[in-house]
Amino acid sequence: MRLLxxxxxxxxxxxxxxxxxxxxxxxxCILIITIPFGLASFRIANYALWPFGRTVIDRRDAxxxxxxxxxxxxxxxxxxxxxxxxxxxxxxxxxIIGIPLGIANFKMIPVSLLPLGREIVPTP
Numbered sequence: 001m002r003l004l005x006x007x008x009x010x011x012x013x014x015x016x017x018x019x020x021x022x023x024x025x026x027x028x029c030i031l032i033i034t035i036p037f038g039l040a041s042f043r044i045a046n047y048a049l050w051p052f053g054r055t056v057i058d059r060r061d062a063x064x065x066x067x068x069x070x071x072x073x074x075x076x077x078x079x080x081x082x083x084x085x086x087x088x089x090x091x092x093x094x095x096i097i098g099i100p101l102g103i104a105n106f107k108m109i110p111v112s113l114l115p116l117g118r119e120i121v122p123t124p
Contacts, residue, residue: 021045040115062117
């Protein structure tokens with residue numbers, strides 16, 4: 001079931017959302033000081049391509065630098081990526097077959113807003 005959902009996800013929205021994250025990551029890596037944001041964006045782009053069977057957990061060792069980084073991320077890139085997830089999620093929820101995909105899009109909003117201090121792991 002995960003494979004089928006991932007394939008449908010990839011075709012309907014995963015590819016486009018991953019491009020958004022890749023674009024944000026490239027921009028962040030061009031500006032030298034924001035390379036950690038770019039790396040986080042690349043990790044989320046991989047997650048946006050194939051989300052079913054993986055989950056996001058909080059890292060225990062993340063501290064104040066992650067909080068400060070997340071504040072900067074929200075202002076410059078996170079809000080736009082979250083808006084993309086909201087719009088895509090609403091569009092997918094219009095059809096019955098797209099409802100699980102829309103819900104998955106809504107579940108990706110927190111990691112798109114606050115990516116630092118989080119880790120993407122396989123679902124047990």
